[in-house]
Amino acid sequence: MKPTKTVTKKAYAKVNIFLKIAGKRDSYHELVSRFVRVKNLYDTISIVPGNEKNAFNLEGDFGCELEKNTIYKAFVELRKYCPKIDAFFRVYTVKVEKNIPEFAGLGGGSSDAAAFLLIANDLFDLYYPKDKLARIGAKIGADVPFFIYEYDSANVTGIGEIVEEFKEEALEFEVITPKIECNTGKIFSTFREQFYKEISEAQSKNLLSMNSTDVLQTMSIEQANDLYESAAYNEPTLKEFAKEGWFFSGSGSSFFKVK
Ligand SMILES: C[C@](O)(CO)[C@H](O)COP(=O)(O)OP(=O)(O)OC[C@H]1O[C@@H](n2ccc(N)nc2=O)[C@H](O)[C@@H]1O
Numbered sequence: 372m373k374p375t376k377t378v379t380k381k382a383y384a385k386v387n388i389f390l391k392i393a394g395k396r397d398s399y400h401e402l403v404s405r406f407v408r409v410k411n412l413y414d415t416i417s418i419v420p421g422n423e424k425n426a427f428n429l430e431g432d433f434g435c436e437l438e439k440n441t442i443y444k445a446f447v448e449l450r451k452y453c454p455k456i457d458a459f460f461r462v463y464t465v466k467v468e469k470n471i472p473e474f475a476g477l478g479g480g481s482s483d484a485a486a487f488l489l490i491a492n493d494l495f496d497l498y499y500p501k502d503k504l505a506r507i508g509a510k511i512g513a514d515v516p517f518f519i520y521e522y523d524s525a526n527v528t529g530i531g532e533i534v535e536e537f538k539e540e541a542l543e544f545e546v547i548t549p550k551i552e553c554n555t556g557k558i559f560s561t562f563r564e565q566f567y568k569e570i571s572e573a574q575s576k577n578l579l580s581m582n583s584t585d586v587l588q589t590m591s592i593e594q595a596n597d598l599y600e601s602a603a604y605n606e607p608t609l610k611e612f613a614k615e616g617w618f619f620s621g622s623g624s625s626f627f628k629v630k
């Protein structure tokens with residue numbers, strides 16, 4: 372265990388350049404997607420000495436109770452492999468400066484969980500390889516594995532557990548998040564019931580090899596993200612934000628454009 376000091380890590384947001392559905396896996400959906408980190412939008416996770424609660428203590432502006440927080444879920448999952456962290460987090464506090472909006476399609480909860488696991492891996496000298504951390508993280512959220520690998524840009528398939536780095540120029544984004552709460556599960560189920568389609572092998576291969584800027588120059592907002600139509604079906608006001616050059620991230624409500 373490291374000496375008593377504060378440890379801090381950025382938990383970046385992500386956008387989905389394209390998000391295509393390739394199939395079903397039980398109640399989940401297999402994706403073909405390009406995830407890119409948004410370097411100017413991140414939460415800050417700090418582990419600081421001191422904790423009056425003598426229990427896991429999480430401070431930050433969240434829209435849910437502790438038990439539902441992805442950071443707490445990551446702690447509970449990791450404790451199964453490393454029981455000693457329980458005593459540590461009775462005398463340390465996890466402080467989060469939340470900047471990534473919730474229900475935004477930006478992976479906020481997943482990114483926080485991944486940052487917590489990455490900090491703990493170093494703090495407790497666990498030396499777990501990335502794929503082990505990603506397997507632990509996948510139990511908390513479909514997007515967690517992407518954030519564990521810490522690639523700027525990656526091709527993500529499976530239900531989010533297959534992450535392959537995609538080397539391309541660094542991209543900067545403008546992101547807007549309309550105050551519309553997009554429930555990921557509901558949008559996936561609307562897609563499954565009313566808009567279901569699967570990308571072909573050939574189109575998937577082609578998309579995964581293209582640079583993100585080229586994809587955005589050749590696809591419409593509907594073509595780039597299979598969830599956009601079902602999100603707009605549930606929340607028609609989203610269409611007001613679908614301006615020229617703007618694309619839809621994840622299950623929404625965020626739109627982004629390349630700067
Ligand atoms: C839409 C994306 O954000 C793309 O980046 C992710 O696929 C969703 O990631 P997430 O918000 O972490 O999703 P989770 O919290 O794991 O799952 C929320 C719900 O979304 C649906 N879900 C999620 C991921 C996936 N590949 N297929 C799904 O059908 C499931 O109904 C699940 O119960």
Ligand SMILES: Nc1ncnc2c1ncn2[C@@H]1O[C@H](COP(=O)(O)OP(=O)(O)OP(=O)(O)O)[C@@H](O)[C@H]1O
Pocket residue numbers: 433434435439440441442472473474475476477478479480481483484514553555621622623
């Ligand atoms: N650490 C956290 N940060 C943000 N939301 C969290 C966190 N822990 C749990 N949640 C809950 O998860 C839900 C939204 O999570 P999140 O913001 O990751 O989803 P999202 O914006 O839809 O991102 P995506 O769809 O790309 O995964 C809300 O109910 C929120 O209260």
